[in-house]
Amino acid sequence: MKRQLNVVLVLLLSAFILAACETPKANSIPATVDLSSVRQFMVDQVESGQVPSAIALVSKNGKIVFQEAVGHQSPEVAATQDTIVRLDSLTKPITATAIMILVDEGAMRLDDPVATYLPAFADIKLGLGKTATKSITIRHLLTHTAGLAGYSPEVDALWGSSTNVEFADGIARLPLRHNPGDGFQYGNAYEVLPAVVNVVSGKEFGEFVSERILIPLGMNDSFFLVPEEKRNRFSSLYTKDKNDRFTVMSAPNDPNAVAFSSGGGGLKSTVGDYHKFADMLLNGGKTAGLRILSEQSVKAMTEVQVSPEVPGTWKKGRGWGYGLATRFLPGTDNPEPIGTFGWDGGLGTLFFIDPAQDLIGIVFTQIHYSNPHELREGFQQRIHRAFVSK
Numbered sequence: 001m002k003r004q005l006n007v008v009l010v011l012l013l014s015a016f017i018l019a020a021c022e023t024p025k026a027n028s029i030p031a032t033v034d035l036s037s038v039r040q041f042m043v044d045q046v047e048s049g050q051v052p053s054a055i056a057l058v059s060k061n062g063k064i065v066f067q068e069a070v071g072h073q074s075p076e077v078a079a080t081q082d083t084i085v086r087l088d089s090l091t092k093p094i095t096a097t098a099i100m101i102l103v104d105e106g107a108m109r110l111d112d113p114v115a116t117y118l119p120a121f122a123d124i125k126l127g128l129g130k131t132a133t134k135s136i137t138i139r140h141l142l143t144h145t146a147g148l149a150g151y152s153p154e155v156d157a158l159w160g161s162s163t164n165v166e167f168a169d170g171i172a173r174l175p176l177r178h179n180p181g182d183g184f185q186y187g188n189a190y191e192v193l194p195a196v197v198n199v200v201s202g203k204e205f206g207e208f209v210s211e212r213i214l215i216p217l218g219m220n221d222s223f224f225l226v227p228e229e230k231r232n233r234f235s236s237l238y239t240k241d242k243n244d245r246f247t248v249m250s251a252p253n254d255p256n257a258v259a260f261s262s263g264g265g266g267l268k269s270t271v272g273d274y275h276k277f278a279d280m281l282l283n284g285g286k287t288a289g290l291r292i293l294s295e296q297s298v299k300a301m302t303e304v305q306v307s308p309e310v311p312g313t314w315k316k317g318r319g320w321g322y323g324l325a326t327r328f329l330p331g332t333d334n335p336e337p338i339g340t341f342g343w344d345g346g347l348g349t350l351f352f353i354d355p356a357q358d359l360i361g362i363v364f365t366q367i368h369y370s371n372p373h374e375l376r377e378g379f380q381q382r383i384h385r386a387f388v389s390k
Helices: 002-021 036-047 088-104 119-123 138-142 153-160 164-172 189-201 205-214 228-233 271-282 295-302 375-388
Strands: 053-060 063-074 237-240 246-250 318-320 325-327 341-345 349-354 359-364
Touching: 036 053, 036 063, 036 375, 053 271, 053 375, 088 138, 088 189, 088 205, 088 271, 088 295, 088 341, 088 349, 119 164, 138 189, 153 164, 164 189, 189 205, 271 295, 271 349, 271 359, 349 375, 359 375
Parallel strands: none
Antiparallel strands: 053 063, 053 359, 237 246, 318 325, 325 341, 341 349, 349 359
């Protein structure tokens, strides 16, 4: 009898282990998904002369299911999965993450006045010398509703600053466009947030990001300043001449860096490294058992935080969270499902996360924003159509 009981227990245990190890059918990769058309689209974008390169990575259910690199990172060097690119505005979600780490730790609060940490913001002015009626908060910066000065010769001059705090103090002296919270203007707020991180943490922004985000996630090819020994993998930045031919704006041996770590667009990375960051967001702030952010902070980052009624907000069903945008209404010209979030950069970078499909898509090229192309939008649409319709 005892032996029979043992056999039954072994059989039950075996069945339990098999059930635990089996991937639920609902989450499996559809057998009919064919991504060859996505690769062909990337090839067509390069061969038609729209972009110099196309580097992409897609993961589904935590597994990488698509990796491709076509074109050239520099005139004589082919692009690869290890090509390092300028993330441009894909830096912003990482900057928002740095802020939310400090919020999680209780070192600061979202509704703290920025002047608590940067005294230059204590006496902010509107145009015509009027004093603002509200203080700028950390939340205003995260949501681009602070009303900071936009792009102008005065702001351009601040890029010669030696530190994040110097830049922030300089923009605090320029008149606001409106009272904090009264409008949305995408822009320079993510150059002030790094100064807040600097003051609150006691560390230079780039150092904090490296210690608290890049190194823990194993993002070993991500930097504000690409080290010399890795510049052979650093892509040139292209534009087009008057004959519509590619020309190099910034060569691989030019780090293209300002003196401080730009929170709005200064990071350089690879598709593989950025996937590690995206995977952390998809998994509610943790990856491989390592927690970077609380689930509550990730939820706040990926929810729409700016009312569509605020002047200046987008009207096409996407809204701003913290560091990224989220789809909240069905798109008429895009299969992007509600709840999909991500962002793009002006120099040719894009990532998106569809939590409902457990799907991450990333595509990079390196071409100045003055040159229109279809790579990012076309890539995202094709990936969504491949998976969402299944």
